[in-house]
Amino acid sequence: MATHTVAPSSSFHPHLYTNITFNHAPSRLDCIFDIIYIIPREAFVDINQLNDLKISKHVVVLNETDLEAPVEVAVRGGNVVAIRYEADDYLMLLGQQISIDLPLHMRYQKPDSMWTHQTVTIPTPKVGWTCLIDPPQKSSSSIPPLPTIDFHLERDSRTTFDEIESTAVGNMTVSVPVGRTDDIYTVQTGTFVTVTLGSLWIAYSLYRAVVKRKRTEAKGKRRKSE
Known part of the structure; x- marks a missing residue:
């Protein structure tokens, strides 16, 4: 079970909070546990800031890298943040709850003649198990090499993604101040x-x-x- 919320609801620097309870382990040791954040183009994450937080030893940030670009220049479509827990990680976490605090930074919006704020929706993260379709013949305590971190986003034919129940609790939108022309x-x-x-x-x-x-x-x- 995973729950997500964004706070504060009106800020240039909100946080996306995720709480996950590890109730059971997968039946196969070649599976891994992934948390995928789809960050819209109106926001971005700073990889250097994530390294300081020590969320997990496997954190990847994809796509947009221009941290200071206003929203109309950020044409690539935001970030994809992938946090991965391998077998040794989640076996130690069984029965426990982990909390992830993902800091977001909202991009400057284009000035408007009518509105003082724009509402940005943050998609609910994807949380679940990624497994190889064809498991290895020999059992092993370690996880074999898997495709790149964005495998299921690209619908990689070698893996499956078994998404667990993930619920948005409270607010998943951010009100961003906008300059008036x-x-x-x-x-x-x-x-x-x-x-x-x-x-x-x-x-x-x-x-x-x-x-x-x-x-x-x-x-x-x-x-x-x-």
């Missing part, structure tokens, strides 16, 4: 005024620093002359 002149004016005032303040501070230094140097020279 009607506010462009206000933003431009405010930016110009802020930059101008900041530049004047820096110039004034430099002037005061130079004057103060000259006064200090002048006092030092007078003391030496006395």
Whole structure:
């Protein structure tokens, strides 16, 4: 049984939470346990951040790699995040619950003249067992080589994917703030005024620093002359 939810519901940096209870092991040792996240083009994950989380020793991120691209430039269609648990992993987890916190980052949306927010739907992850159609002749405690991590997405003829019950609990959408085209002149004016005032303040501070230094140097020279 697996449950999923996304929180907070309005943020540029929501998290996708997955809770899985390992109630039983597969009947064959050539199977592996996979969690597949389909991330839409409006969002992305940072592989470096996933490495720091140490979710599993087998984590793969596919597709979109441009982390800073706005949504209209991210034409590849988001990410596929695959988390894999092999036999030695899930046999140790039987009867236990694992929790996965997958951090998401929402891309900047195209400005709109009417809406202040856009709703992005996060698909429910796929969770289940991947097994070879033709198991190895000799039994082994280790898992034989399997196709690439996106095997069942490509409908690989060598494997089957037995999906377990996976339920979305609560919210699976994210409300993303959107800039308003009607506010462009206000933003431009405010930016110009802020930059101008900041530049004047820096110039004034430099002037005061130079004057103060000259006064200090002048006092030092007078003391030496006395």
